[in-house]
Amino acid sequence: MATTATISKKNLWGGGVEPLKASYGKLMMWFFLLSDAFTFSGLLITYAFLRWSAPAYKGDPDAFTFSTEYWPIPEKVYEAFPGFHGVELPLVFVGLMTFILILSSVTMVLAVEAGHRMDKKGVVKWMLWTIIGGFAFLSCQAWEWSHFIAGTDTATIGDVVINGVWKENYEIFGANLTYNQYGPPAFAALFFFITGFHGFHVFSGVVLNVIIFFNAANGLYERRGHYEMVEKVGLYWHFVDLVWVFVFTFFYLI
Amino acid sequence: MEQATTNVVAQPADRSKILGIWKIAGILAFVTAIEYVFAFTMDAGTLRSAIFIGLTIVKAFYIVSEFMHLGHEVKGLIYSIILPMIFIVWLIVALVNLEGAAIKESKGVQDYEPAGTEHVEESH
Numbered sequence: 001m002a003t004t005a006t007i008s009k010k011n012l013w014g015g016g017v018e019p020l021k022a023s024y025g026k027l028m029m030w031f032f033l034l035s036d037a038f039t040f041s042g043l044l045i046t047y048a049f050l051r052w053s054a055p056a057y058k059g060d061p062d063a064f065t066f067s068t069e070y071w072p073i074p075e076k077v078y079e080a081f082p083g084f085h086g087v088e089l090p091l092v093f094v095g096l097m098t099f100i101l102i103l104s105s106v107t108m109v110l111a112v113e114a115g116h117r118m119d120k121k122g123v124v125k126w127m128l129w130t131i132i133g134g135f136a137f138l139s140c141q142a143w144e145w146s147h148f149i150a151g152t153d154t155a156t157i158g159d160v161v162i163n164g165v166w167k168e169n170y171e172i173f174g175a176n177l178t179y180n181q182y183g184p185p186a187f188a189a190l191f192f193f194i195t196g197f198h199g200f201h202v203f204s205g206v207v208l209n210v211i212i213f214f215n216a217a218n219g220l221y222e223r224r225g226h227y228e229m230v231e232k233v234g235l236y237w238h239f240v241d242l243v244w245v246f247v248f249t250f251f252y253l254i
Numbered sequence: 255m256e257q258a259t260t261n262v263v264a265q266p267a268d269r270s271k272i273l274g275i276w277k278i279a280g281i282l283a284f285v286t287a288i289e290y291v292f293a294f295t296m297d298a299g300t301l302r303s304a305i306f307i308g309l310t311i312v313k314a315f316y317i318v319s320e321f322m323h324l325g326h327e328v329k330g331l332i333y334s335i336i337l338p339m340i341f342i343v344w345l346i347v348a349l350v351n352l353e354g355a356a357i358k359e360s361k362g363v364q365d366y367e368p369a370g371t372e373h374v375e376e377s378h
Contacts, residue, residue: 021328022328113275
């Protein structure tokens, strides 16, 4: 173009690239995350709705025992830690998981920051730490699930249906999708569904991180001239952390 | 396509920027620590739940605004993400708090009170 004209000082978008001053990929990642937030909202609504309308335990928290008749106190369910069998450590393990995920989010920000400076070594280093953090979180979740499924030393007595047969005063250990020792069937079903759905997001995030790690290490983004892919995957990774912050509050604290 | 060998020089890190990132991480860890203090010292109830949700929103703000960089984007982008979420929060409050309580009442769901709690002693 030979002539250029200044249209407005307010810099309204004139039909060129990058509306909202963000690239197409970044913008679409944002809107994908928004729709994903709707999905997780649906799950959390279901959880809170079922819990709100279920019988609550109104007695002394210290005298609490598991029953299939009322919703359990979360602190009494999540109190195990690997290597400390029989020791009551309420919410310590889930605290460790939260810590790991927040730290891996920080290393991801540092990777993005290194990308802005075209620092290939920095990107590769911090991406590797992020991947390690993701694997550490997934490992913790695998342990938590196996403990949740196996159950505690003492059984809960309740009425269950196994293979279509009604069994009264049955000794329930651990949890599955139809009954569990901690509370009403919906309790374990929601645990599996919500932490599982989040865990699957973490897993997808780790896969994406590994791809980006190899691309960065092979110099693809250096040749391309920018590290925007790290930013886009970073957005997804932070979102996974964000969802965990909410799962942590609604599932483990309240 | 002609082959061009370019030397990409990594710019030196800005210390204040790196420190800022770790500061946000520190805030997130600190808020989580406060949540633990409340979890262990306060009895469960509406107030404690409200505190937890409030602190969660504080954490969400720092993650979205700083880590996800939304706070530094243009206004149009900020609003196109935040406004739908505000409507969702409205929906959550309506469904959980109002509908959930109404269903519980209409089904006649009774809370569990073990024998020997204060409630029983009052009637004697």
